Amino acid sequence: MNTPLLEVDHLSVDFQTVDGLFHAVKDISFSIEKGETLAIIGESGSGKSVTASAILGLLDMPPAIMRSGDIHFRGKSLLKMPRAERRAAAGRDISVVFQDPLVHLNPVFPVGWQIAEVCRIHGSSRTEADRLAIELLGRVGISNPEKRQRQYPHEFSGGQRQRIMIAMSMAMKPALLIADEPTTALDVTVQAQILDLLRDIQRETGTSILMITHDLGVAADVADRVLVMRRGEMVETGAIRDVLLNPRQQYTRDLIAAGEMAPGPPRSPAEKILEVSNVSLQYGDVKVVHDMSLTLHKGEIMCIVGESGSGKSTLARSILRLMSPSSGEIKFHGADITQLDKDGIRRYQRAVQAVFQDPYSSLNPRMKVMDIIAEPWTIQKDVLPRQHWRERAGALLESVGLDVKALDKFPGEFSGGQRQRIAIARALAMSSEIIVCDEAVSALDLTVQAQVITLLRDLRDRLNVALLFICHDLNLVRSFADSVLVMQGGKVVEQGAAATLFDEPKHFYTQRLIAASPVADPVAQSDRRHARQALDRVDNAAGL
DSSP states (O other), X not given: OOOOSEEEEEEEEEEEXXXXXXXXXXXXXXXXXXXXXXXXXXXXXXXXXXXXXXXXXXXXXXXXXXXXXXXXXXXXXXXXXXXXXHHHHHXXXXXXXXXXXXXXXXXXXXXXXXXXXXXXXXXXXXXXXXXXXXXXXXXXXXXXXXXXXTSOGGGSOHHHHHHHHHHHHTTTOOSEEEEEXXXXXXXXXXXXXXXXXXXXXXXXXXXXXXXXXXXXXXXXXXXXXXXXXXXXXXXXXXXXXXXXXXXXXXXXXXXXXHTOOOOOOOOOOOOEEEEEEEEEEEETTEEEEEEEEEEEETTOEEEEEOOTTSSHHHHHHHHTTSSOOSXXXXXXXXXXXXXXXHHHHHHXXXXXXXXXXXXXXXXXXXXXXXXXXXXXXXXXXXXXXXXXXXXXXXXXXXXXXXXXXGGGSOGGGXXXXXXXXXXXXXXXXXOOSEEEEESTTTTSOHHHXXXXXXXXXXXXXXXXXXXXXXXXXXXXXXXXXXXXXXXXXXXXXXXXXXXXXXXXXXXXXXXXXXXXXXXXXXXXXXXXXXXXXXXXXXXXXXXX
């Protein structure tokens, strides 16, 4: 019988904490064959990344404790190898692509130097390493690699930085590539390009891939087999089609259901509260939003979609009065927000609040939750008497599904989904009429994301709050939005009711976005990928 390329045998990993042992991985076993892709899916805390770190030898011990099990690569135990041999294997035969390339690329060295460094460490001459760096940059789709290899990480987009990470990971032609959430923060079209690139590399080199993801659509797109984990344990494993189309375990069914929320009922027309008319915005001499118009009604959920650089967040900043339009008008209840007096600005700031993408950085870690929620009241002193602050803050926490006891805790004591609920409670502290959500759920697991979306929809229904929701997940938008506005290059290319726009997209760019959004059905995803690739061929032929 053929020996698997990688074999994890009854692995258990604990962490020593002040509260005792935390069982991060509990007796899991799996294998990966040559040229195969295995996807490990599950929520944060399920043990996915700890498992990958154990394979790579990146766990600090202590505090980590390898309680049981072994890891075999090409039939040899990685855990019993001499340290130097394992380090050589980890860099040459097993490589990794991490989630955030900006964190893992050194900001003070050119990208070509960083790729060449991998080759030099493993024995290549400086001349050969430099040549390979340029060749690899070209292979992963970086144009003009001879010039761009001298540039620094900050001079590249997020998708380009991830391509550079892939080039670095493939420098020594590894037998196994571990991809740890490699597309989580990317736009759907860039994500599709990265997945295509990984698929092409695998086809050409025979590299096996361990894909760690919480996106079932990504797993459906690239994996041959899947392993579902929860709280350190294996829940279900099997061929990707069997698990996603006929899941045996309730937890797997819950994950799939979390990504397939049903759209809400259609809503009757309501009062206009925000009108953006022919607005243009620019940074210096560079115009980033061109002649933009939209109308938001009371209680409406309007989603703005488009790739990075399309102007979505810039538009949001102008609505939040964080920057002024170079032309056009933004009216709130008929009044131009750029012409408001001091009292008008204060009223507008009460009415329009924001929830940002990263709940870990949008909440002050040194402030207790009570102080975070009450902070707007310390600025707008006439909103609520101090003696009622705690009672009101507790009611806000309960409205977002948290216990009043959370008021006396710090943000670090909560999960990402709980922190985002606290951020929403803070946004509601001023009895807001509009909440601007800028990628407010993109960093959350599927089930947590579904909880936050359900919460936002419930708040809209109970409080008639309008939501301006910026998002790159079109599957989420389809189930959540009343209306959708599609932006490309700072311009609106299409807008309309969500059901109509998704069922009958008119603009070529909208069609590409929809085709690039992965779905948790391997058969449907294969059809969607082929449709996207056909659109890309038309796009390339037209020189668009």
